[in-house]
Amino acid sequence: MSGPTAGLLAALLIVGLAMPLMAQESRPVTTDAVSVDGAEPRDPALAPLHEALNGQPLWREESALARLDSALASLAEDGLTPAHYRAGTWRQAFEALPAEDAAARERLAREASRALVEALEDLARGRVDPRRLDPQWEIPLAEVTLPWPRIADALAAGRVEEALALARPRHPAYGQLRQALAEHRRLEALGGWASLPPRAQPLRPGERHEEVRRLRERLAAAGELGVLVPEAGVYGELAARARPAEFESLHYDDTLMAAVRRFQRRHGLNADGVVGPRTREALNVPVSRRLEQLRLNLERARWLLPTLADAHVLVNVAGQTLDYRRPNGEAWRTRVIVGQPGRATPLLASRLTRFDLHPSWTVPPTIFREDKLPQLRRDPLVLEGQFSVLAPDGSRLDPLDVDWERPGAVMLRQAPGPANPLGQMVLRFPNGHAVYLHDTPARGLFGHEQRTLSSGCIRVEGVRRLVEELLVDTGTRADLGARLATGQSQPLHLARPVPLYLYYWTAFPDLDGEVIFHGDPYGRDAPLAAALARG
Template sequence: MRVANVLPRYLRRGGMIMLVALLPITANAETASEADADAVDESAAPASLLDERLEAASPRLARFYALHGGLPVWQDRAAVTTLVELLEALEGDGLDPADYRPERLAREAEAALDPAASEAARMRFDLDASRTLLDALTQLQRGRLDPRDVYPDWEIPVAPPRLDLVGIERAIADGDVETVLALARPEGEEYAGLKRALTRYRHIAGLGGWPMLPARQVPLRPGDVDEDVALLRRRLAMVGELEVMAADVTHYLPNHPDIALESPGQHRYDDTLAAAVRRFQRRHMLAEDGVIGPNTRAALNVPARGRIETLRANLERARWLSGKRSGWRLEVDLAGQRLDYHRPNGERWGARVIVGQPGRASPVLRSEITYLTLNPTWTVPPTIMREDVLPAVRRDLDYLAEHDMEAIDPQGRRLDPEAIDWQRPGAVMLRQRAGPRNPLGRLVLRFPNDHLVYLHDTPARGLFHRPQRALSSGCIRVENVAELTRLLIEDSGSRIALDRRIASGVTDNVSLARPVPLTLHYWTAEGEADGLASFRPDVYGRDAALIAALADAPAS
């Protein structure tokens, strides 16, 4: 093939290689003009075919070739083998290799690299292979799907991709598939844990999955002797709880042929098994009582294939959120019902939270905590006013006094409750006075958003001990919120005498010296260090749409 003159031609055109190297990398698919480039006259001089096509290519594709010296990339079978292996390896990240058509590329390579193939056919294949690679790596880094196509209410922008094209080009030249993927893959333990769990659960599914526990009227409890206990042992052993297995010479776990399951004690629900069940319950946000009731049985009976789809969905969410999640930040996992504060000094502080109930879901968003409200009053939001409070007031006007509420007009002026037609109250609002009975407690953390939600204290602290806490009307109640606030004040360089000002009982808004980055997100799975995963109830029913969209997405 005659390609020796390609680089000099670029240089003679005014240093185009230097120009394209400085162009930004974009997240968009390759432009229509790239497809039109295939219309180049096949009778053109072979040395000009690639650079003529690149003149109509996207900046990202042009830069990729510039880094390769302006020469074709996929003109030998070893390079094509590397490309096919790379695309097939995307399965380990929860992507479907078929979306990138590696088998088709392999077939086209055979035709394009045939000695009888035209130079135009070779260049056409080369560009198509490179576009496929860059699309695949961009989707590995930032997501296969646009989140707004799945969730119309999605508010967190996906960061532009930042592909290390220099490192990628070098790794391709070395045939180093794993390095290419590592350079594009989202960073952080969160993504890595999900990826490890996906590998483990796929292995389990490949072994046939775990046994299903039959429905029963009476819960299975520690101390019971029952035939279902043997199934329970096998079920937990499949995810690594090997100590629950009892030895015998007749029945072995498929992936552990050296460990037998049948024994005289296999049907007894002993302490070791109960401890393993409680660990399972903890990982699935269930009451940690060791009892196999309906909820625990349902979680145990989700097939391994179902868990795999959940992990794939959460890997896609992780790609959407990658690129801007390092350093000082506060994150709330709405499905996991937990808050994590990543301090500037590297420490991590966590707390349980109460989030919106189904039908009044807390939103997924990104914002900044800018100020605090001390000793807040509470103006009843429209939905709660309409669905909860007005019906109670209509039944008994004393409800207002019993809950320290006052009626006000839109200007905040007090109104006489006796003079209001509560069947048609119009613009009347209700405000609860500050105090120990106020549902916001003594402290609110405010951040700009269109949903009128915030993080706040609560007088009902006993609710934090429930395993599942989707109980609010959309706002997020934080356990130990005063301790969190002290850390935010310290880390933001603010000077606020928090305890003294709360003790005064005066309602007051206080700005932080520096806003604190905040993300509310939604994870229904989390990888653990040993390859297991924690699975959370999909309280807002968001997984099904994402799983379906991943299955239906058109090939790149």
């Protein structure tokens, strides 16, 4: 192709490549642009790459852009959308340009470099700005410094995928999420899995039922039985040949029970082997939804993992778990109770600084306004014997003397004791929401599969173990048992603070590196999915 037609096609391709990049609000493109092939740098986005390359050209040959296409296509393995970086178009655009049109080739090189830099930055810190999704976002975003000299060396040697790898978070959890994404893509290619029909009664180990066969097939389709059996509708005769004879059994045997329990653990459910409503619901989530969860949580990982301190406490609000990563490398996980959807636990980063032993409980404003005040308006003495009514200066008030229609700044406070909802200890950290980690006398609630039950604070199962380990790891000299034995309210300050993160993962690795899927109690997945799709 030559002449006016070739020139027009080249111009259209260049404009088509540039427009998606220029249209994104979060990534403005300057018009005072730069070539990475020798001109003086004037585009701040490309300046670090240009400086690291020291004027060495990148995209002068068709093969170089073919490697760029391939590397950008691999971003799907990180849950990103290759089309956002024009993957698969760069070589085609190069082929369409007249060899004698140096200016057009220069513009193409500039746009290709900009797409690469955008991909590097997105891998390092996330494509979506979480502050656009949540105006109340309170977790500082990392100031990521890319290793430009190493990136330039990889690019100069034609290793574009290696350059991208240098930008990924180095935390093990990121690699584990990527691996889970690859595994679920493979399951999708094998046909995914079929849903189980509704059933009024739970399916229990030892039963004989027609549904047992379908349950076995469903678990095998996800590899839970140690053998992958593709869906017959997708692979036909291959599936029939691959099906072991025991798949025809209607007996819910020990092997199947072990697979169900393994599935339940991997989906944040009580691992009792009983296929009840919640287990059936999880079994019926399609592989496409699991793929989406992994993509979304890879993005969340890019936001948080670069900021994580080596030793920290991390509460997964969606999964209702707490992890303590100790300075010695050990880790401990326990169950927690978090805020119900109408009273969500905030997401934030802070530092644990002190404990209160045998604490009193001052009723937080939301609970006072929405729970206690309606009771007091009906009967001012309804809480007598349980709570003290206090003026702003801390003096006690007679509840009959308070105008409960307009109570002003009065407070309700419950004394320490067995009925106090904070239990024996509270872990404090600076925040603007009056939330904290604490013990509870209602320990039976930790056995619930869905533990979004509080008004925002986090109740911690086994909180004493957490406190004891924090005391040791921070070098805080205190005999916790002796102090608790006094029965007296007292503060206990840590010798040094411990980083704390309240975060939201609907898929995240457990302590053994296996990704666990959780529900989305606050409905945060859909807005993130929409933002990632927009790019």
